[in-house]
Amino acid sequence: MPVQFPLRLVGRHMLAPTVGHYQFLRDDGQPLDFQPGQFIQIHFSYADGTVTKRSYSLATIHDHALGPGEAVxxxxxxxPGGAATALFEGLDIGGQLQASGPYGxxxxxxxxxxxxxxxxxTGTGVTPYRSMLPLLATAMAERGAEVVLLQGARSPSELLYSADFEAFAQQHPNFRYVPCLSRELPAEPHPDVRHGYVQQFLAEFSPDPATDIAYLCGNPDMVDACVEALKGMGLGNPQLRREKYVSST
Known part of the structure; x- marks a missing residue:
């Protein structure tokens, strides 16, 4: 049984029409430190009392060891109609949730x-990459690594944390940010905006098993399609790291 701890809500705003950004403090005087890419689980009960939990990747831009009193x-x-949705929509600033972790x-x-x-x-699957930005900056500075982020969404309003990634790309020439929009393009798209799904544009970047490691996070169908495409280009399991996000009610 994982050890649970209280989280207190200290901030929130909408990232997209159906996605909220929530900021929490661990409320027992302990730090909630984590490795970029990890997730926590929120524990709660259905209306009938059945215990359940949901997993959420930590989106905090993580550039130091987090101490007590630092938010994540x-x-x-x-x-619509989801139990977890009702839980978060009904949570006021100062309200508490029970959590465990980090995991992954x-x-x-x-x-x-x-x-x-x-x-x-795709979707909230981009949150681990936001937390990884400082580590990616170190990899680029210390060993000349290059980074390509392909983020899939239906429209510009659903590109979560796009301002963070755009700013990071401007500051780091080795980082390329490629939004892939399946339905609606921005009024003035920059040259790296693509019209379609992320899996349609993998070949454009010539994945190479000798040089590349691929991370995939988001919709299970997207992850499966991209993994198959990358395997077809020669990447094997050592170069493929994946997480699937299943929308649950």
Whole structure:
């Protein structure tokens, strides 16, 4: 049984029409430190008393060891009629939730010596990459690594944390930000905006098993399609690191 701890809500705003950004403090005087790419689980009960939980990747831009009193961020998708949605929508500033973690191994490996990272995401699957930005900056500065982030969404309003990624790309020439929009393009798209799904544009970046490690996070169908495409280009399991986000009610 995982050890649970209280989280207190200290801030929130909408990232997209159906996605909220929530900021929490661990409310027992302990730090909630984590490795970029990890997630926490929120524990709660259905109306009939059945105990359940949901997993949320930590979106905090993580550039130091977090101490007591430092907040962490998650992105929450709202599903109409969903129990978790009702939980978060009904949570006021100062309200508490029970959590456990952090968990997961969807992290950058300090032993990696690859020349390039291909980061692929849809929906809230992009949150781990936001937390990884300081580590990616270090990899680019210390060993000349290149990074390509392909972020899939239906419209510009659903590109979560796009301002963070755009600013990071402007500051780091080795970081390329490629929004892939399936339905609606921005009024003035920059040259790296693509019209379609992320899996349609993988070949454009010539994935190479000799130089590349691919991270995939988001919709299970997208993750499966991209993994199959990348395997067809020669990448094997050592170069493929994946997380699937299942929308649950």
């Amino acid at each position: 961020d998650i992105a929450v998708s709202f599903v 191994r969807f992290c950058l490996n300090p032993g990696d010596r690859n020349g390039r990272y291909l980061l692929i995401a």
